[in-house]
Amino acid sequence: MQLTLAFTNPANRDRLMFFKERKTLESILDAPDPVSLVAPLRAKLKQSALAPGVLAQEPEYFIDMQKQFYLLPVLSGEEVMTEAGFRTRILNVASVSKADAVTAAAAQQAQSGASPGQAQAAANATSQLKEFSAAVVxxxxxxxxxxxxxxxxxxxxxxxxxxxxxxxxxxxxxxxxxxxxxxxxxxxxxxxxxxxxxxxxxxxxxxxxxxxxxxxxxxxxxxxxxxxxxxxxxxxxxxxxxxxxxxxxxxxxxxxxxxxxxxxxxxxxxxxxxxxxxxxxxxxxxxxxxxxxxxxxxxxxxxxxxxxxxxxxxxxxxxxxxxxxxxxxxDAFGSKVDALASAITGQVKAAYMGDDAIGSAMNSKAAPAEQKMLDDAALIGHAMRLAYLGEKTGAQAPPVFQAWIADRDPIKQNVPTTDVRVLLTKSQLSDLSDVLKKILDAANEGLISPSEMFERLRSVAATMGTDPNQLKQDGTAKLSELGVLGEYLDDLPYHSEVLNLDEETWKSWDGLAQEKFIRTLSTKLRHYQVYNADVDRWVPLAEGSDARDNVYPVPLEMMP
Structure with missing residues (x-):
């Protein structure tokens, strides 16, 4: 099982920088004024491909992982608290993208922001956006x-x-x-x-x-x-x-x-x-x-x-x-529908005319009640254009290297730069579904008799190769210690409500809390069925590989 990252859309943040050394990134996150350290690096990157300590930056346009699959595996990571008080993960990643020499050179030039390429790229983007269209359902x-x-x-x-x-x-x-x-x-x-x-x-x-x-x-x-x-x-x-x-x-x-x-x-x-x-x-x-x-x-x-x-x-x-x-x-409803439909149409017109749609939307006058909606619509429209241009220009992740990144923007630290995906094969997804179903069955038994749930889970653990005699019998044994889901969740960098559940906690919950736990697992289990049936999103990691080795990029939040 492999953890990989997906870039978020860069519409409301600066492009993610890949640092050669961890200490460079840490010094930025620890700084009382990170802008003073980041701004000179950004200026250098705009002038040329090189900035001290920076190996690369993400492409200007958004890359849709479904259409242009790339691997950004997490090699190691640690959660830190920034000077501004945000929890941020410092991650050691490898970038592994399929890039031939020509594409890699073009990508590097696009990332560098060098002025001759910049003018041409801007002209190309304006030309591409003439075909930009919108559907509103x-x-x-x-x-x-x-x-x-x-x-x-x-x-x-x-x-x-x-x-x-x-x-x-x-x-x-x-x-x-x-x-x-x-x-x-x-x-x-x-x-x-x-x-x-x-x-x-x-x-x-x-x-x-x-x-x-x-x-x-x-x-x-x-x-x-x-x-x-x-x-x-x-x-x-x-x-x-x-x-x-x-x-x-x-x-x-x-x-x-x-x-x-x-x-x-x-x-x-x-x-x-x-x-x-x-x-x-x-x-x-x-x-x-x-x-x-x-x-x-x-x-x-x-x-x-x-x-x-x-x-x-x-x-x-x-x-x-x-x-x-x-x-x-x-009347208030009508104003909102009118404003929204007009804003979306205006953005498409601006793209077609080659205007700065985000600027024209921000400068438009609207009733205060609709202004937030128009500002949001401008930002989403900008994100949609970055995604569209990314697809049309074949934007790719930087070529192979190893580097350090932060999962939040160093300046706007409430804005994530990446989402985590867990790559599961069909057999892994099937096994995970089976185990989750057994936990659900045990939890449903636990609604009737709280102690019955963990007795059932000890039996499940035994059938999966864990010696039940090695498990704590005093009510403090967590699901993680039963070994039921360990191979799927142990190494994931997040807090799992399932793994941290023990018998004492389960018994202390009232019926509503227990039912909520069961409902959450049930909906995730149903969503795994959607993944399994979705033939378009299973990805081969190597050309010509066995279809059984194809993987599905499951969002981290969908793990139990």
Whole structure:
């Protein structure tokens, strides 16, 4: 099992620097004013390929690991506290990217920022961005009470399409529409769980969109619970829309209800907010949520807000795209939909015209209530363009070397520079799923009789080759000491709730805490099934290698 890193999108931070020696990096993190040490290095890198103590820096554009696979294995690491008070990991990494001599030379020139290449690169980027396009799929709750919001969304899209036609941007901006309700097995009268009314790939223009969306009306009957299957609606948009023709990819979720959790028997996906967000990050989709906080859902607001905050954190920049609409006010909702649709269209126009879209968005005047949304939209749009240019220019990780990096930006220390992935083969993922299922079965037994859980786990440990007589019998033996998951989790640089659980802690939890533990493991187990079935994202580590040796880059947060 191999740990590897993936670069985050550099839209809201400077490019990651690879240092030759650990002490150079440590001196920056320990400095009261890290800018004074970093700024001269950045200036040197802009002038030439070399800066003292720096081996390389990450590419200017974002590299999508799914399309341009690279290995950045972690050789060792240590968590430290910076002078500014942030927990940061100092990591010794190896960069292993497939780069022939020509590509490597081009990459090195691009990284150097040397002035002749810089001018050409800027010209190339402007040219590439003329083909930059956006798809915005509205995913709207169509249950009882939603008609006014459905109509107002149609109105907003109609206005934007009129503007698009006026500016001749019809090829660059497309809108789609998905509606969702809840389980039709529980309430057949709901007619559907999700329904695609308009696919952005097939919509010709505004009139065509409105014709396709004309039949969308709220349900005639109530759902079984107040929560609706929002995640099913979002997953329909993620899975059923071909996002590949578009550089900017957005889902706008509109609902007045909370979402059915993955373990709810009415859920159509079996996934929670975090898993849906991870699925959206694979095609690079940003999820906006407009949460209508109507009086009818007052008891549900806090839980729903937590769900949608988790769902709408855009992984690329760690930006929350959750926007509440207090009291479900229709005018406030309309202003937000208008502002968002116009902002996204404006960014595509700016890219097409060769303008600085992030600057033009920041300088645009908006009502204070919408300003945060516009600022966020500008940042996400910038991240989408970096990803698009990375794909078009074939941006690659630096060629083979060993170096020291920090997993947070040395200046903006709350911004991560990398995400951790765990590379698992099919057999490892299968074994991990089997062990997790046994832990779940034991935990379910433990709900009835707390001591039964760890008795079951001792039996599991014995079948896996651990001598049960060697294990502590006094209630303080942690799951890690049972050896049940050790080979998967022991060396991972994070705190595992599962490994640190012991019998005394389990017994001290009330029923709700135990059930939450079980629900978390259950949703992860269901997500492993999604990974297993996802043929497109299994990666060969060597050309012509046996398919059984292909690996899946599992996000660290999805490990138990």
């Amino acid at each position: 509205f995913v709207i709750d169509s249950t009882i009470s939603m008609d006014p919001y459905i109509e107002r969304t149609r109105e907003a899209i109609s206005k934007v399409y009129a503007q698009i036609a006026k500016e001749n941007l019809g090829r660059q901006v497309k809108f789609g529409l998905v509606a969702f309700r809840s389980s039709t097995q529980a309430v057949p009268g709901l007619e559907y769980v999700t329904k695609m009314y308009a696919d952005p790939n097939t919509v010709k223009d505004g009139a065509d969109f409105l014709a396709k969306a004309a039949d969308l009306k709220q349900a005639k009957v109530s759902s079984k619970s107040f929560n609706e299957d929002s995640y099913a609606g979002v997953m329909q948009a993620i899975d059923k829309v071909d996002w590949s023709p578009f550089g900017a990819r957005y889902v706008v979720l509109i609902t007045d209800a909370g979402a059915l959790d993955g373990d709810d028997k009415l859920s159509g996906t079996g996934l929670n907010a975090e898993q849906v967000r991870i699925e959206a990050s694979n095609p690079g989709v940003a999820i906006y949520t407009l949460h209508l906080k109507t009086a009818a859902g007052a008891k549900d607001h806090a839980k729903a807000e937590a769900q949608y905050q988790a769902l709408s954190t855009y992984t690329g920049t760690n930006t929350s795209l959750y926007y509440p609409v207090d009291a479900g006010d229709l």
